[in-house]
Amino acid sequence: MPNSKLFKYPEEIKDKFISTKGLKFKNGTTVSSAEIWEFMTEEAPRRFPYAFDANANNIGRFSDDVHFLSGIKRAYLTLTFKDRLLKEHAAGTPTVLVQGGQAMDAYYAAGAIPVRPGLVMQWAQSMEEGLNLRQSETRGINILESGRRKISIDACNQISAHAAIDNKVVPIDLIAPFLCLRCSDMAFLVETHRNREHDIPRYMVDYPVDHENKPWAAEYIEVELKELITKIAALSGRKITDEVIFDEIRLENRGRKIANEIAELWWNAENPPINSTDFFAIAFLANDFLGDPVASVDLLEQSKQEIEERVKNNVKGYGVPDDAKRLYICGSCVGPNAHHAETAGAVFVGRDDNWSCISVLVEEEGNPYLNIAKSMLEYPYEQRTEKRAEWTAEQVRRSRASGVIFMYQWGCNYQSGVARMISDIIREKTGVPTTFVEVGELGRSEATEQSTNRVEAFIEMV
Amino acid sequence: MGLKTLEKITAALTSRPAELEQLRKQGKKIVGWLAYNIPEEIIYALGLIPIRVGQGGDGRLVEVGARHISTKNCVFVRQVLGQFAEKTDPYIKQLDLVAIDATCIQLYRLEELINFYFDYKTVVLGVPRNFATKEGHEYFRKEVEHFTKKLELFAGVSLEQSKLQEAINIYDGIREAIKTLYSYQSKDNAPLSWRDVSAVINAGYNLDRLRYLELLQELIKEVEEKTSEPQENQAIEARVFLSGSLIPPGDTKLIDIIEQLGGRIVGDDLWSGLNFFLNLEIKEPTPFGVADAYLDRIPHASLPYLDLPTDGRLANLKHQIQQFNADGVIYHTLRYCDAFTFKAGETKDVLKNVPFLEIHTEYSGSDFEAIRTRVEAFVEMIKNKKEIAELV
Numbered sequence: 089m090p091n092s093k094l095f096k097y098p099e100e101i102k103d104k105f106i107s108t109k110g111l112k113f114k115n116g117t118t119v120s121s122a123e124i125w126e127f128m129t130e131e132a133p134r135r136f137p138y139a140f141d142a143n144a145n146n147i148g149r150f151s152d153d154v155h156f157l158s159g160i161k162r163a164y165l166t167l168t169f170k171d172r173l174l175k176e177h178a179a180g181t182p183t184v185l186v187q188g189g190q191a192m193d194a195y196y197a198a199g200a201i202p203v204r205p206g207l208v209m210q211w212a213q214s215m216e217e218g219l220n221l222r223q224s225e226t227r228g229i230n231i232l233e234s235g236r237r238k239i240s241i242d243a244c245n246q247i248s249a250h251a252a253i254d255n256k257v258v259p260i261d262l263i264a265p266f267l268c269l270r271c272s273d274m275a276f277l278v279e280t281h282r283n284r285e286h287d288i289p290r291y292m293v294d295y296p297v298d299h300e301n302k303p304w305a306a307e308y309i310e311v312e313l314k315e316l317i318t319k320i321a322a323l324s325g326r327k328i329t330d331e332v333i334f335d336e337i338r339l340e341n342r343g344r345k346i347a348n349e350i351a352e353l354w355w356n357a358e359n360p361p362i363n364s365t366d367f368f369a370i371a372f373l374a375n376d377f378l379g380d381p382v383a384s385v386d387l388l389e390q391s392k393q394e395i396e397e398r399v400k401n402n403v404k405g406y407g408v409p410d411d412a413k414r415l416y417i418c419g420s421c422v423g424p425n426a427h428h429a430e431t432a433g434a435v436f437v438g439r440d441d442n443w444s445c446i447s448v449l450v451e452e453e454g455n456p457y458l459n460i461a462k463s464m465l466e467y468p469y470e471q472r473t474e475k476r477a478e479w480t481a482e483q484v485r486r487s488r489a490s491g492v493i494f495m496y497q498w499g500c501n502y503q504s505g506v507a508r509m510i511s512d513i514i515r516e517k518t519g520v521p522t523t524f525v526e527v528g529e530l531g532r533s534e535a536t537e538q539s540t541n542r543v544e545a546f547i548e549m550v
Numbered sequence: 551m552g553l554k555t556l557e558k559i560t561a562a563l564t565s566r567p568a569e570l571e572q573l574r575k576q577g578k579k580i581v582g583w584l585a586y587n588i589p590e591e592i593i594y595a596l597g598l599i600p601i602r603v604g605q606g607g608d609g610r611l612v613e614v615g616a617r618h619i620s621t622k623n624c625v626f627v628r629q630v631l632g633q634f635a636e637k638t639d640p641y642i643k644q645l646d647l648v649a650i651d652a653t654c655i656q657l658y659r660l661e662e663l664i665n666f667y668f669d670y671k672t673v674v675l676g677v678p679r680n681f682a683t684k685e686g687h688e689y690f691r692k693e694v695e696h697f698t699k700k701l702e703l704f705a706g707v708s709l710e711q712s713k714l715q716e717a718i719n720i721y722d723g724i725r726e727a728i729k730t731l732y733s734y735q736s737k738d739n740a741p742l743s744w745r746d747v748s749a750v751i752n753a754g755y756n757l758d759r760l761r762y763l764e765l766l767q768e769l770i771k772e773v774e775e776k777t778s779e780p781q782e783n784q785a786i787e788a789r790v791f792l793s794g795s796l797i798p799p800g801d802t803k804l805i806d807i808i809e810q811l812g813g814r815i816v817g818d819d820l821w822s823g824l825n826f827f828l829n830l831e832i833k834e835p836t837p838f839g840v841a842d843a844y845l846d847r848i849p850h851a852s853l854p855y856l857d858l859p860t861d862g863r864l865a866n867l868k869h870q871i872q873q874f875n876a877d878g879v880i881y882h883t884l885r886y887c888d889a890f891t892f893k894a895g896e897t898k899d900v901l902k903n904v905p906f907l908e909i910h911t912e913y914s915g916s917d918f919e920a921i922r923t924r925v926e927a928f929v930e931m932i933k934n935k936k937e938i939a940e941l942v
């Protein structure tokens with residue numbers, strides 16, 4: 089893959105951008121839009137050139153819709169992730185390896201920064217600066233393969249995160265994920281750390297399967313959450329009261345609510361107001377919060393205002409094709425390349441994984457531990473497969489999807505195991521064509537033709 | 551050694567499907583089960599007939615199963631799914647209910663698929679990953695209680711403590727008998743081969759449990775009567791211990807290779823083998839008592855455990871290797887059986903100087919020669935080492 093040209097934000101949007109609100113952060117500081125602009129146009133392209141690579145295969149490529157100004161701020165949050173984490177870590181904030189797609193309330197409330205495997209990997213890649221896309225990916229693959237050499241070739245790409253921790257590429261203070269149905273590798277990869285030189289403490293919050301109408305499942309998680317928060321608080325030095333946890337729950341609920349409102353706006357709009365990349369980022373932000381829930385919620389609010397304005401004026405997001413085929417995406421960790429899909433005439437209207445996380449609010453009164461436990465057990469994605477598929481079929485209807493792609497990563501035993509069943513149920517319930525695709529390219533921009541071909545062929549068929 | 555009781559077991563097994571057919575006509579119900587933590591005692595005590603299902607070693611059935619699941623699932627799961635899809639297995643086609651515990655989550659997925667695609671009634675028993683904690687125990691107690699209630703509804707009877715105690719006594723007897731059969735493997739002139747013991751275990755999953763216990767006791771008696779004194783100047787043998795992923799009935803590839811090359815399997819810590827029968831002591835004939843006993847036995851590798859020095863599974867492995875006087879370990883892993891595969895390197899580290907060979911395989915025959923070469927070198931290495939030790 090040759091080094092393609094680098095993407096640059098055009099100067100003509102600068103004035104408009106810097107006249108918008110900046111971003112508030114949890115430490116009480118505000119970064120102005122002028123500072124964000126300077127970072128995104130001067131500092132970041134120098135430090136992280138790979139992120140600005142305009143190659144369409146670049147799965148992490150920023151949105152082409154430069155007029156959606158919140159999108160630029162989201163890219164800012166992504167590219168400052170490393171600096172913010174290192175700074176907070178140096179100041180005593182513990183960093184915790186967690187599972188993606190789970191409630192982050194407990195971690196943030198206890199004073200930690202939760203980092204999911206995908207973000208650990210990005211963080212590890214960004215620890216060396218000035219790399220172009222190929223160099224950055226090569227660095228990532230080296231870390232990944234060092235993990236596979238130690239553990240197994242059967243491991244999914246998540247092993248990169250564990251290898252980055254083992255190799256001390258990034259400082260993680262606690263390994264404490266939820267174990268759940270989305271991921272087959274997490275439990276066993278956490279276990280591998282017991283045979284390593286480092287002495288990073290470990291804990292697992294078990295997430296019982298088949299938990300419907302079983303109050304003891306939530307009680308079990310409740311006890312574990314108390315243990316988790318105690319462990320984090322011991323590292324952060326934070327005094328944890330119910331009110332501290334409720335404050336965090338209220339903040340994150342606000343983010344989840346805004347993301348849901350945006351989804352409704354988007355789905356009901358005559359023209360999709362933002363493109364697939366920007367749209368998917370909304371739900372992700374409202375679940376992950378990128379190290380700073382205050383900044384993320386602030387950004388979600390700004391995003392909503394912009395989207396409302398676009399819907400009012402019937403503005404279509406840049407990159408969304410005319411008469412776009414509407415695709416709903418299923419599966420964990422990996423998804424089709426949005427740029428390729430849009431070029432082929434489609435737009436992504438939702439994703440079961442991210443939408444599942446934001447679809448359930450945590451109760452804001454009573455026992456906060458039990459409330460978080462109950463909300464997590466309600467995640468549609470973590471239900472029995474038939475129930476999950478029925479919820480997804482409803483999402484397909486609400487989003488007016490005309491096709492469904494279930495994608496899973498090589499090495500994933502749990503999602504792959506139900507890919508066909510979910511696809512079959514959705515097709516039966518909605519009449520919408522479905523397909524499932526296995527890929528092996530998570531974190532790579534090269535040799536992606538096979539999956540691109542399959543996705544494009546499906547779009548053509550739709 | 552020709553053992554009449556082995557022939558009797560084979561005969562009982564041959565007639566068992568027809569026997570089950572008759573029992574079903576009389577109103578008896580059959581519960582097929584899979585995994586590691588299903589408390590068979592409860593199924594039996596409710597008057598239901600427990601049958602452990604699932605075979606391996608058949609690449610064709612793997613392909614049949616893969617139509618409904620994916621190639622990223624372990625071959626055992628794929629093959630079992632293939633068996634349910636075809637419904638030609640004499641046991642699977644007679645099942646009235648399938649019980650699966652969630653020790654291995656891939657098997658939990660299997661339960662969802664056979665329920666959805668093949669219309670089998672199913673029941674799931676949740677198993678805590680944090681199995682060593684108080685809250686994990688509490689959770690599992692409630693799960694076993696819930697599981698019992700579901701089975702009671704299915705059977706149309708309530709669980710009686712006396713019936714459960716009877717069942718526990720039978721199963722305790724079976725466990726003791728299997729341990730006795732295994733204990734012969736530590737001897738040089740074992741009256742039964744490991745393969746024989748494995749066949750006896752597999753037969754037991756299908757036979758009536760009381761009848762099976764009687765046969766086991768008869769077998770032990772017969773073996774002890776026929777056991778001879780060890781001969782002197784026996785040939786040097788490579789005593790191989792099997793560890794890792796399960797080796798279910800029908801999967802003989804690795805066993806055949808080891809034996810063809812002159813290795814002698816002397817023991818295992820497989821969940822399809824000896825581990826299943828170890829350290830299970832039900833102190834109280836109640837669902838809670840059963841739950842505690844199951845959770846406190848040797849843990850399955852699918853249940854992660856974060857403290858290496860106190861890992862009961864590894865402690866048992868080390869103990870068994872010594873107990874069976876093994877010369878080396880063949881660690882068998884099925885592709886995409888992450889529970890065991892991810893622990894291969896660690897197990898090697900833990901066993902330190904014990905010769906260790908990992909065989910990562912599937913049910914196809916395409917890797918037969920590659921495995922053969924590796925096992926041959928391993929067996930040769932062990933024998934050479936022993937020969938040199940004798941000379942020195």
